[in-house]
Amino acid sequence: MDPKEQMQFFHEMFDSSLPRLGPGDHASTRKAMDIWLSAMPRREGGPNPTKLRILDLGCGNGTQTIQLANHLDGTILAVDNHQPYLDELKRRAEAAGVSEKIRTYLRDMCDLGLEDGSFDLIWSEGAIFVMGFRKGLETCHGLLAAGGGLALSELVWLRPDPPAECRQYFADVYPVIVDNDTNLATIRDCGFEVLGHFSPPESAWLECCYAPMEDRLQSLEKMYALDPERMKMIESIHMEIENYRKYSSYYGYMFYIMQRR
Numbered sequence: 001m002d003p004k005e006q007m008q009f010f011h012e013m014f015d016s017s018l019p020r021l022g023p024g025d026h027a028s029t030r031k032a033m034d035i036w037l038s039a040m041p042r043r044e045g046g047p048n049p050t051k052l053r054i055l056d057l058g059c060g061n062g063t064q065t066i067q068l069a070n071h072l073d074g075t076i077l078a079v080d081n082h083q084p085y086l087d088e089l090k091r092r093a094e095a096a097g098v099s100e101k102i103r104t105y106l107r108d109m110c111d112l113g114l115e116d117g118s119f120d121l122i123w124s125e126g127a128i129f130v131m132g133f134r135k136g137l138e139t140c141h142g143l144l145a146a147g148g149g150l151a152l153s154e155l156v157w158l159r160p161d162p163p164a165e166c167r168q169y170f171a172d173v174y175p176v177i178v179d180n181d182t183n184l185a186t187i188r189d190c191g192f193e194v195l196g197h198f199s200p201p202e203s204a205w206l207e208c209c210y211a212p213m214e215d216r217l218q219s220l221e222k223m224y225a226l227d228p229e230r231m232k233m234i235e236s237i238h239m240e241i242e243n244y245r246k247y248s249s250y251y252g253y254m255f256y257i258m259q260r261r
């Protein structure tokens with residue numbers, strides 16, 4: 001398979017019909033929103049809570065986008081680089097009656113072409129890694145108006161002593177993973193005040209993300225049983241899930257909610 005075919009098959013595995021495309025759940029999105037909203041009265045000259053300009057980076061098929069639209073006043077620009085995800089997001093937004101609040105934007109988040117200072121709130125669940133944590137923070141800092149908020153989730157070590165097998169797994173797939181304190185220091189260094197942070201529960205991985213993914217992989221295994229390259233890609237997702245089942249106490253997502261200083 002050439003890189004284009006690999007990407008096509010990646011998107012076939014992570015199909016737009018899945019409930020969501022990365023670990024997360026509605027309760028965590030809601031909790032992050034509440035942390036940001038409850039800090040709002042403290043902000044002088046901050047965003048107008050009834051006309052928020054929101055950017056959802058790496059929105060995928062829009063699970064969190066719809067939730068933001070349901071709970072916040074304003075407009076959302078939902079960015080992703082895969083059109084089928086944006087099509088599914090639009091379908092879901094129409095079904096939820098919030099389509100007039102959301103505009104989709106097919107774009108590489110590393111080259112957004114958006115005006116500095118033009119957003120009050122930036123959301124990015126499980127997607128800031130695409131730019132890199134620090135680069136993502138710097139980009140968002142530039143895009144936010146004074147006092148604007150940023151909420152994102154990022155993979156972290158939850159314990160300092162992961163077993164060698166788990167350490168090796170991340171050395172191969174995500175060598176830039178660090179601990180929470182290191183991320184908090186980077187966030188402050190990039191000009192943000194931390195409003196709160198928390199780790200979404202294991203169910204956000206196992207029930208909300210991996211269970212539907214495993215169903216999807218099962219049907220793909222039947223279709224591609226005689227295709228070793230695609231079966232190898234399927235196996236790599238099984239390994240990711242297996243690694244989480246074994247070592248979920250050692251790593252997870254951290255949701256960071258912050259305000260531009």
Ligand SMILES: C[S@@+](CC[C@H](N)C(=O)[O-])C[C@H]1O[C@@H](n2cnc3c(N)ncnc32)[C@H](O)[C@@H]1O
Pocket residue numbers: 020021022023024057058059060061062063064079080081082085107108109110124125126127130
């Ligand atoms: C782990 S998924 C998270 C999706 C969604 N936020 C969620 O939690 O379900 C990462 C998303 O980032 C998108 N993405 C990956 N690289 C991108 C890029 N360079 N520019 C824009 N979006 C990108 C993917 O298409 C995918 O939808």
